[in-house]
Amino acid sequence: MLRNIIRFKGFRKVINGGFSKPSLSSVKLTRRYNYNNGPSYRRFDNGDYSQKSSFKNFLLDKSSRKYLAILFGGCSLFYFTHLDRAPVSDRSRFIWVSRPLELTIGNYTYKATWRQTQQAILPSHHPLSIKIENIFMKIVEAAYKDPSVDNSLLDGIKWEIHVVNDPTASPNAFVLPGGKVFVFSSILPICANDDGIATVLAHEFAHQLARHTAENLSKAPIYSLLGLVLYTVTGANVINNLLLDGFLRMPASRQMETEADYIGLMIMSRACFQPRESIKVWERMANFEKQLNGGEVVNMEFLSTHPASTRRIENMAKWLPQASEIYEQSDCGSMGNYYKSFFSI
Incomplete structure (x- = not known):
């Protein structure tokens, strides 16, 4: 279900509507007012933004590349050693x-x-x-x-x-x-x-x-x-x-x-x-x-x-x-x- 949450000083208003679909994850939009720096926006996807960001950083981290190379090499070896031929078609x-x-x-x-x-x-x-x-x-x-x-x-x-x-x-x-x-x-x-x-x-x-x-x-x-x-x-x-x-x-x-x-x-x-x-x-x-x-x-x-x-x-x-x-x-x-x-x- 699509849900918008608007927060003001001292109270919160929730607006429900839109649609719901089993295969779609819920999306939450949070609007925060900062009287010193103006309004700021943050978007949360599935509530695990930090997990997604940390995994992405792991993929891009230079120190992690050797581990990824080892993992890729091991998976490749496992893949090629488990190839088989189908009968009749020889695929x-x-x-x-x-x-x-x-x-x-x-x-x-x-x-x-x-x-x-x-x-x-x-x-x-x-x-x-x-x-x-x-x-x-x-x-x-x-x-x-x-x-x-x-x-x-x-x-x-x-x-x-x-x-x-x-x-x-x-x-x-x-x-x-x-x-x-x-x-x-x-x-x-x-x-x-x-x-x-x-x-x-x-x-x-x-x-x-x-x-x-x-x-x-x-x-x-x-x-x-x-x-x-x-x-x-x-x-x-x-x-x-x-x-x-x-x-x-x-x-x-x-x-x-x-x-x-x-x-x-x-x-x-x-x-x-x-x-x-x-x-x-x-x-x-x-x-x-x-x-x-x-x-x-x-x-x-x-x-x-x-x-x-x-x-x-x-x-x-x-x-x-x-x-x-x-x-x-x-x-x-x-x-x-x-x-x-x-x-x-």
Whole structure:
């Protein structure tokens, strides 16, 4: 809430008004009258002006630079020694969060999601649950066959498929660390067929195969440190969040979504699902988004954590030759070539 405090000799008047917003810090303006030197003004931001000033002085102090250099060198060494390669895409990424911690967070998220959706979850013997489980397990088996995949990330995981039968929910599906899979029935019309379901499941599976959860957790302290440095320059948390979201968080999220699209497409092709269907899935998703926006195409990708559906269609078309080659070289492709050669005799 914006608050002006005007102090006069012997009394104080408080004026409340303006607006309140959860993400904005309260601002206090204090006006003091000095009858000898005239009026003087001081501005207090968040009540910690001295702390901000002292931290800024620390950054600029010459005697502190050697400590900052040591800190920077240590952080750089830690960063480069914790770079890892993502499977299939071979992208270099920074991960320091341990696998047990990642699984613990996944388990916590699973319990919270289960409590919210348990009333609408179909039983495991339901035909739809069995169908989706069969498609998903083919994708897992195909991941084992990929030479770039570390199979230790898949060993010992008990995969559990949960189909949430709630047509009113937003179309969604996700795979949590630890093997818990949630598929909302509202996304099935967009999938349309088994190849479409495989497109969505392979994408969500790719997030966990590439350890995107651990990557996000690993970057969180870096974002916090950068936010602190920016605060010494701007003094405004709102501007800091806009800068971090616009230039770091959201681009990184879109990069991981694009990587999951790529990895998922290659794995579903290896699992004998038609890669061309992936383009049709995102075309149907684009039409759904258009209907949701009253028939208008809204492309605000730079403000989103996900790439626009039109861009995903372009990417799928670009990757399709490689995916088709994998499809032809997979077991199903070999079987097809066998029958072709048999009837050509």
